């Protein structure tokens with residue numbers, strides 16, 4: 395304070411060696427004190443946000459009570475292995491998740507579960523799984539006739555139709571040894587893939603129809619547009635996780651018949667399938683049984699005849715067949 399009291403001394407002080415010593419000391423002190431204050435401040439803010447996040451979404455914070463890798467996490471749940479962090483703390487009675495810990499869609503559709511009891515088996519013979527999407531339609535009875543004539547079992551990924559004719563076809567498929575599986579109710583990508591909720595609602599309607607019509611609960615499904623497409627990139631992971639948690643298995647395909655191409659003919663479909671199957675021990679072939687697909691129907695006998703002659707076996711999909719699934723994009 396003496397610098398302010400002694401008249402003129404202030405001018406002597408500024409610029410003196412003592413002044414610069416004090417300046418350096420003050421700067422050094424500021425360099426220590428300011429970061430320390432900031433560290434404490436942001437440390438407290440981080441801790442508080444972390445606590446908030448852990449209570450909002452247990453499992454989303456590594457090392458928190460809900461972390462599947464932390465004690466108390468549900469490592470036995472398959473979803474925990476998918477890395478989606480959708481499995482929550484075993485905080486409820488008997489180690490079950492509390493209702494408040496579940497994402498809302500996990501508690502919906504209590505009947506929409508199937509046993510996760512499969513074991514993948516690789517057949518000895520080269521095997522072809524013909525799959526028909528988007529039916530039933532007026533073409534379907536004819537497809538079934540051809541399959542019956544050649545004693546071939548196939549898989550139908552159904553788009554919802556609840557007419558008596560359609561229900562008869564579902565029953566005929568089951569009676570004749572084919573697999574019925576869920577494709578979609580609306581088949582409108584923009585609606586189905588808005589969220590996990592909208593996907594489940596669409597799936598549930600067709601699954602329930604098929605079960606009530608045939609008495610058989612479908613266990614397999616195929617995503618409209620395939621498991622990863624331009625409409626579901628932001629939501630396919632949680633959908634796949636949720637469907638896996640419920641025990642369902644989805645099948646993409648590894649052989650395209652090209653039967654939706656605008657210039658397709660029975661010949662091109664036939665060649666696509668036969669050439670495609672040559673590349674795989676197990677071929678999952680994508681075809682459609684829509685009313686407009688006469689060329690698919692026309693191609694079927696030659697496809698079956700040629701492949702059988704070449705030693706292939708035909709079978710319907712079941713959960714023991716290892717799925718063809720599109721790889722996740724980078």
Ligand SMILES: [Zn+2]
Nearest residue numbers: 527528618619
């Ligand atoms: Zn489709």
